[in-house]
Amino acid sequence: MIEKIYNDIIKETCLKYVCSCGTEVYMLPMKGWNTAVAQFTARFGSQDNAFSVGERLVEIPDGTAHYLEHKLFESEEKDAFSLFAQTGASCNAGTSFDYTQYYFSCADNFKKNLEILLGFVSEPYFTEENVEKERGIIGQEITMYRDNPSWRVFTNLLESVYSKNPVRLDIAGTVESIAKITPQTLYDCYNAFYSPSNMFLCAAGNIDPDEIVEVCERKLKKARTFVAAKTADFDEPYEVNKKITRLSMPVAKPIFEIGFKRPAVYKEQEISDYIYYNILLDMIFGASSEFYEKMRVNGILNDEWSVSVFNGRGHFFLVARGESEEPEKILESMKETFRHYKNNPPQKELFERVKKATYGSLVKEFVNVRSVCNTLSEAVLSRVSPFCAIELTAAADYQTLLEKLSDIDEENASISIIDTL
């Protein structure tokens, strides 16, 4: 049965269907649009480097989820790129800390493309030869990221903030860790995490829901035996791992990221905290804040400044990033600003203004097919309703914001700096 989920604010209806195999399907048809996007997601990411099957603990090399993503594009006969090339669709995949996603966008042949997508993700084909061949390609990808200071400053921050949660490790692993990956490693992970009930499909745009349901039921039959795997608990301590991490690279000016660690939250609480802390960060550190104005005018910060929330399974922190000759001074100023506003709460008028802007930015997520599909996938990944963010934003109140502000531990922070050579 297809369930309808309607949102009165943006006047959109999302359809939810649960396949007989257990895979959840979320669809948002957009009348009159030319294109369609489908995203097939496994709840398996780089964080899952250890899991238990019954009493047995399985530890896998760092970077396995990403390696698996690369290898699923190949089947015994043709790779997925060749199959999509026959329909004109563009396809790709990505691995994050807590999920791996395979997707395509197309202007035609949606049904055929969906069959290809579900087909190649459901039919793993790993051999010694094809796994070995990928090592050089992924090795180059790892090297490319190691030359990227924006990526390094971020991964170093994760390593500083977290001491146990594997979010602290690079998604692609290292050249050394991927050397240990074998076809069996990939099959073990596939059988543990690519079971239908651990995956979900989101589609938006020019789509026919009945057609999607038919294809899913046909292609997602349980063709293999999956094992019941349990991901490891991270047992992450409250405190940050390290206060500071530094690295020197060829950059024009030192770049930095600052993280204020918070306990992990889940489901609606995660989305609610995400919204409140984003509003709060915009109010006191955003483009219209006194903090940023002072820092810009004094030449301490430039326009490469942004604040946001970084969250996912088992991790949640407030992050600020920028370029400056005095990164540590910025950290201290941010701490001071938090303390100031705890004693002198920001005006309610400012809260209403930023809340309205947040609402505007969420409406903008529904302006094109890809962003609609992304919004659905993000909500499902957090196990909330597709319109949860916009509903929680509309209901956000000033008093709760002040409580969130007082709950910040500004001393529980890390800074990651990339210095000039």
Place this chain on the structure above:
Amino acid sequence: MFSKITDPRYKQNRFFISLFTDISQIPRSDAALAAYEFTECCERYPEYKQLSSALLDLYDASLSSQTALFGGARRTDIWADTIDDRYALNGEKLERELATLMCDCILRPRANDGMFDEKTVEMLRAQLIDNIDSVINDKAVYAAERAAKTAFVGEAAELPASGTRENAEKITAKSAFDAYREILRTARIEIFAVGCSDFSESEKIFAEEFSRLDRGDIYSFNLKPSALKDKPKYVEDELDMQQAILRMYFKAPDMDDRPANALFSNILGGMTTSRFFEDIREKRSLCYYCGCHSDRFSKTLFCSAGIEPANAELTKEAMLVELNDICENGVSQDELERAKLEVLNTLTSIYDSSFGISNWYLSQILDEKFISPEEYAEQIKAVSPERVREAARKYALDTVYLLKNKE
């Protein structure tokens, strides 16, 4: 010129204003700083903080500006968008407010006595210098900028649109304001509105506001393909990095078959079933990325790959082999069909994005007449394998650039 596309599917309204000017007449760095002023402040909102607050009030409206090279000209873009009025919670007229705000920012800057506010210019100059210097933070962009000095020597594309650090250091409040005035006086101005509104009110606002400008010597395009060198140049740079970046430039000054050229570059290195992807990445595992794209104005084919430094020569040879193979043996009907499908898919997608549709038309500003995505699709469908081979044969190697780690 005001153009608009009204499409009820969109939930927002977006304005693009493009100012095309002569790159050699107005100093690059001064013009770049003038573009920063558009999104920094204006008479009505003299501080950045105030302008940012105004954008928040318009439901997180965006306001951006950029200076780029375009067919040998300078293109200064200012664009803004916000949600449609029907989603405003208190009945605000967001589209009208946004059009007015853009006019404020472009036409009524914070200036006095023929110069911008000095403190603001001092801050923006530092910002511009940071941005010019920070190209080193992105190795692929750095390699492209360094390679351009050789590939396009003596041409507009030799230097970035924002100029050099040395130019930027000389900017004064007066020189930047002079550049600003000259841009508005001489630019070919294109205003493009895309969204669900009919834009009748905004059209009147822009028409009235821009009609007050003092205009003269309006820029007209003088498009020339990039000159092909007598013999290829080979350049190497070193940087403290792990991966090497190879860039190869091929030029075809007499290229006149746009659809065949587009399909050729797709087949060679523009898609995930391209020759480069399948042979150099997938079969030989030489790189993670290896691709190419063509620019129809400079008539240049840009190829690039991120590689193990020791594999530079091997990758260069592999790229040349693939190009030569198409020149000698042509392309298969199958790979041509795949390339066509990919291009046709992209063309159909254009209408689903307000950025896509406005860029489609703005990118044709240099052409004799505008064509729709559907018309171009028909041209693509008509391309034969022979035409693709002919397009490939027009290219000759011009520059090979390697950025590699310090020994």
